[in-house]
Amino acid sequence: NAGVTQTPKFRVLKTGQSMTLLCAQDMNHEYMYWYRQDPGMGLRLIHYSVGEGTTAKGEVPDGYNVSRLKKQNFLLGLESAAPSQTSVYFCASSYFTRNPGTETDTQYFGPGTRLTVL
């Protein structure tokens, strides 16, 4: 199993350009997430998905769009990149959430995509 993979690993964009980050998981997980991590900071949730065809906003969704057309893939799009979006982007996945009061499912993270917007 490859686990969670992310494409590309590095990217440099100019302000106003667009791009799509791809996340793929081969663990048959229902849940998938996109986070960003700025230097010296913790991770912040951008968007997440609880299943194929569904998406929801996280803590910092502005400037990003996502799609989950296939269960194994979760795409993060930047329509018009800004320097404030320079960050490392992590994708994660986890199993379907169980009933309240049970343990949260472990999130498995990808290696990250380092994005620089000039």
Place this chain on the structure above:
Amino acid sequence: LAKTTQPISMDSYEGQEVNITCSHNNIATNDYITWYQQFPSQGPRFIIQGYKTKVTNEVASLFIPADRKSSTLSLPRVSLSDTAVYYCLVGDAAAGNKLTFGGGTRVLVKP
């Protein structure tokens, strides 16, 4: 989601035990406490999770008092490879499994 507070950084030496305490005063009844480890240029990795009392696995121990307003991650006999950032999170399985990462604790293990 309950917020957490943990020390920004800690230094230790090889072979010592490292204890990181996390405060989560507003933890909800259904919340579990989870710790992740992150090495530079890598995504976080699950270490341990618990609800109350003590949990131990091959990597660490997690101590949770009865009021659950704090928890302590214990790393026994650390080595240089344990240098990383450690995140304490609380979350509810019913809340979409969303987790809020704080700033974490940067642990530096010295020779």
